Amino acid sequence: MKIKDLLDLLPLKVVVNGDLEREITGGCVSDLLSHVMARGKDGNVWITIQSHQNIVAVASLLNFSAIIVAGGVEIDDKTIEKAKKEGINILTIDEDIYQVAGKLYSLGI
Amino acid sequence: MIGGTGRIDNRERFFQVESPFVQKLASDLKAKDVMTYNVITLAVDQKVKQAKEIMRLKKISGLPIIDEKNRVVGIISIDDIIRWLEEQDPEGEIGRYMTRNVVTVREDQLIIEILKMFKRYKYGRFPVVNNENVLTGIITPGDVLIKFLHILEEHMSSRSPELVRKKVKGFEKDLKFDNRKLVKLSFEIEGGDLSQAGEASSQLKSILAKSGRYSDDFLRKVAIVSYEAEVNVVIHAYRGVMTAFISPDFVKIVVADEGPGIVDIELALQPGWSTASEQVRELGFGAGMGLYNMKRWADDLMIESVPGKGTIITAIIYNRKGEG
Numbered sequence: 283m284k285i286k287d288l289l290d291l292l293p294l295k296v297v298v299n300g301d302l303e304r305e306i307t308g309g310c311v312s313d314l315l316s317h318v319m320a321r322g323k324d325g326n327v328w329i330t331i332q333s334h335q336n337i338v339a340v341a342s343l344l345n346f347s348a349i350i351v352a353g354g355v356e357i358d359d360k361t362i363e364k365a366k367k368e369g370i371n372i373l374t375i376d377e378d379i380y381q382v383a384g385k386l387y388s389l390g391i
Numbered sequence: 392m393i394g395g396t397g398r399i400d401n402r403e404r405f406f407q408v409e410s411p412f413v414q415k416l417a418s419d420l421k422a423k424d425v426m427t428y429n430v431i432t433l434a435v436d437q438k439v440k441q442a443k444e445i446m447r448l449k450k451i452s453g454l455p456i457i458d459e460k461n462r463v464v465g466i467i468s469i470d471d472i473i474r475w476l477e478e479q480d481p482e483g484e485i486g487r488y489m490t491r492n493v494v495t496v497r498e499d500q501l502i503i504e505i506l507k508m509f510k511r512y513k514y515g516r517f518p519v520v521n522n523e524n525v526l527t528g529i530i531t532p533g534d535v536l537i538k539f540l541h542i543l544e545e546h547m548s549s550r551s552p553e554l555v556r557k558k559v560k561g562f563e564k565d566l567k568f569d570n571r572k573l574v575k576l577s578f579e580i581e582g583g584d585l586s587q588a589g590e591a592s593s594q595l596k597s598i599l600a601k602s603g604r605y606s607d608d609f610l611r612k613v614a615i616v617s618y619e620a621e622v623n624v625v626i627h628a629y630r631g632v633m634t635a636f637i638s639p640d641f642v643k644i645v646v647a648d649e650g651p652g653i654v655d656i657e658l659a660l661q662p663g664w665s666t667a668s669e670q671v672r673e674l675g676f677g678a679g680m681g682l683y684n685m686k687r688w689a690d691d692l693m694i695e696s697v698p699g700k701g702t703i704i705t706a707i708i709y710n711r712k713g714e715g
Binding site for chain 1: 585589590596676681
């Protein structure tokens with residue numbers, strides 16, 4: 283499944299459009315950056331409530347297909363700026379991490 | 392020497408010298424190049440309480456005790472002070488409490504030998520003496536590390552025009568290898584600037600990725616190790632330099648910082664152990680996974696650290712064919 287397909291299935295808002303054609307290889311859920319560094323894989327979507335600019339560095343280093351910032355958290359301007367520069371997809375959603383992860387899982391991701 | 396795939400598991404290898412640069416330094420330098428010259432000393436008939444006050448005010452943890460001819464007859468350290476406190480002997484003289492079997496080093500003794508002695512004896516300092524056995528200085532592991540850091544900094548600023556605070560633009564296309572030479576890239580890391588954390592490792596990864604020589608698995612390992620080392624400097628140190636030595640077969644990452652150092656490396660390697668502040672943790676850092684992640688993903692990891700002075704982390708990742 284591609285990121286753009288996800289947009290039709292969940293009430294996601296595209297905050298930064300890096301490359302919506304990216305293929306999703308799996309998912310990763312954590313707010314601790316080092317845990318994400320240790321476990322995240324190429325092409326994963328990462329669900330978190332962190333919204334500061336360091337999430338872009340982590341997503342870029344691990345080549346994530348998107349960051350989903352859940353729980354209705356607002357994204358910092360600096361994060362948006364950096365994500366645009368790095369071509370990282372950032373999506374937001376009002377639902378909590380638990381619900382988002384559950385839905386993605388049931389979609390086969 | 393580059394090679395060996397053993398991983399650091401404890402502080403036994405604290406002072407093990409493997410990097411060729413460090414090895415050369417340690418063999419070129421002598422005690423007199425590194426030691427502190429102005430040594431505070433006391434005599435056997437002075438009071439322990441004086442020693443205690445000096446140690447407290449000067450923030451030092453040991454004082455050499457000398458005779459009238461400036462020869463070392465003992466040393467008084469925190470352990471001796473504790474013994475004196477336990478005896479409840481406020482007017483006690485140093486002669487009664489000092490340690491008499493003092494290990495000294497000579498002025499012209501090589502740093503590499505002295506480092507090995509620190510490892511063997513586990514003392515925090517050695518008095519330095521001349522040929523007449525007269526005290527001329529004192530040396531601690533911290534003195535050695537600071538000297539190394541200074542030389543490393545000079546070495547980098549004089550030898551690598553590509554030392555960058557700005558972007559390493561245009562370097563990608565120059566990542567061509569001469570088989571005998573490593574491509575060297577250095578990045579300055581500013582302590583405390585969380586917004587920049589990950590910049591250096593992102594640049595390193597993109598340069599490596601653009602060369603098209605490396606497997607995805609290798610790039611991921613380099614990304615994790617360099618990111619964690621960089622974040623450690625940002626969170627804990629005042630400043631640092633990350634240098635990557637790049638060859639087609641491996642990347643060696645050396646991150647040297649000036650900072651508080653690591654008091655107990657073995658403990659710091661435990662997953663979940665962290666000294667990061669609450670503020671840093673709220674941003675999702677300081678999970679205590681940094682060194683653990685480095686140990687897990689690097690093929691070889693060496694940590695040299697002196698509390699109060701700084702830390703040098705050296706990690707090697709091999710680009711193994713058929714992986715990824």
